[in-house]
Amino acid sequence: MDVGVYFDMRNPMKWRRDPVELYGAFPELCEEIEHQGLDSIWVTEHHGFSDDYLPAPLTLLGAAAARTRRVRLGTGVVVAPLHEAAELAEQAAVVDLLSGGRLDLGLGAGYRPPEFDLYHADLGTRYGVNDDRARRIRELWSSRAVTPSPAQPRVPIWMGYLGPKGARRAGRLGEFLLSPDARNWEPYRLGLIEGGHDPSIARMGGGIQAWISDDPERDWPIVREHLAEQANSYRLHGRMGYSDLPPYKPVDPDVLRDRRPRGRTSTDYFVFGTAAEVAEFVRDFTAGAPVDTVYFWAALPGMQADQVAANIRAVATDLAPLLREIKPSTEHETAGVTR
Template sequence: MTSPTTKGSIDVGLYFDLRNPPHREGSAARLHGFTLEMCEEADRLGAGSLWFSEHHLFDDGYLTQPLTFAAAAAARTRRARLGTAILVAPLHSPVEVAEQAALVDLISDGRLDLGIGTGYRKPEYELYGVSDRQRYGRTDDMVRRLRQLWSEGGVTPGPVQDPIPVWLGYHGPQGARRAGLLGAPLLTPNHESWPAYRDGLVAGGFDPAIARMGGGVQAWVTEDPERDWPLVAPYIAYQVDSYRRHMVEGTDAPPPKPVDPAKLATRDPRGPLSYFWFGTPEEIAGRIRDLVKDAPTSTVYLWGSVGGMPEPMVAEHVRTVCTRLAPLLR
């Protein structure tokens, strides 16, 4: 087991959700086109990966079809891997996902990483007319069914990769163990999930040497934190508050209180919404190394854009992540 100081390379990527809140200037069509421009620029600058998420009925136009957008990004890029983080598996037919994923893999010449998870929002399940019961078991079954469909010619044309990697976006020790039992990559970078994931691999009859972890890091990188904090903080607050507000929609839980972005910037990660780091490339690289430690984490990704911020801020962040942060972790 390696130590944090001798751990190998970590690829760094970018994550997009295509929010278009009222405070953002420009149309939704422009946002989609600009995000594709940023994907192309990130690919040119050597980004390791580009990731796209899925939510439905958000009031700010959150991306609903990550595989569709990944297909568009595949046509505009040449090297970066393309991922979904995550696709809400129980909302979709395994055959539909198998066919769409195979198409993205073909367009990208074998660059797709399919991240799937259970989702958590009642309005999304209601929109699709499906139950949210046993959603973990149904997500596990999706992994098995996709492997079957791709390996037995169940869908045509098949993907380039044999098979496409199917990552599980599970959190906590129970989720990590579930991913291990399936021999699937685990979509979290946090070293705290590694023991349960490793135990699950062993219990599932897999060699722990196949372990792969990776995932999103809530962070913003800047060369001048003092200058940029007043500009970026409101967007961080909007983004986290939006997630928290939509999380309780359709439940009896009261609306959450607004977050303090300054507190988020100093917290250790207890979950995806518990922190949002802000600092120089060197500071964020150090925090990522501490987060990963001895886990077999091969890739991390940061938000390219947060909360509908202006295009120049997004473009600067994409460049900083690709040219300053990535070399520190490579």
């Protein structure tokens, strides 16, 4: 199993850093990630967050491409319905060329009304549009209607769907599924069959809500504070534009720490423990599915550069060796279908 780290570049007022310094440190962190032997760097997209959430993931990956030579570079995710297919195809191709063929393009449907309003996009059709973006990007590349072409003959496209309905959609498209939750394997497999695709092409992967420490009780008070900032920011901004949602209530990080994934689309959990404990969770969470890559937060909101660097080293040194021992299940092994 490959192991990477994930950035959203949030910069909350409580721990405000000079944005020039925050973004300027990113390329050096990418060099350190590669130096430490991790396999991938992932970035994401949101708009209008008060903590300055990253709005331009492919732009940021261009900087990562220029400072690395080996690690994969992924979007987890681009909110595809906010962008034209041609724009995404062109930007992704440039990043793939800059990186020498290391891009993983994750596409997500989005969910926040203010973002769709900002881009004059239709929230109600976002799932269909997200699927269409994947189809259209493939068509634009294969026909050379946009140029230049990517370096990779077939850039991996990962559909950022977290539940069974989305997993089935990803399967029908014949693309990879950006979810590490083994419960999504069966609907994904069925979707592949429905779309006329050989299930042996299946790949799953994605983000794990976890943090490691060699002394969890010592480090929890620090992690707790930054985790609260992250969870509350998501809850606050995720409710904007929805009049039918209950009022925002601050999260209790201690409750979140004790919670494990519940619903089929749940990301409202957090695993905090030693590398062995987190690895055991990942093993159980992905068991029986073709999950071959996972990634973890490089930083929680407001963490300083030295804290981020220390976490990257811990993921690379303590956690990654344990996860690389996990072999992703193949379609033949899990579903009894002959390759």
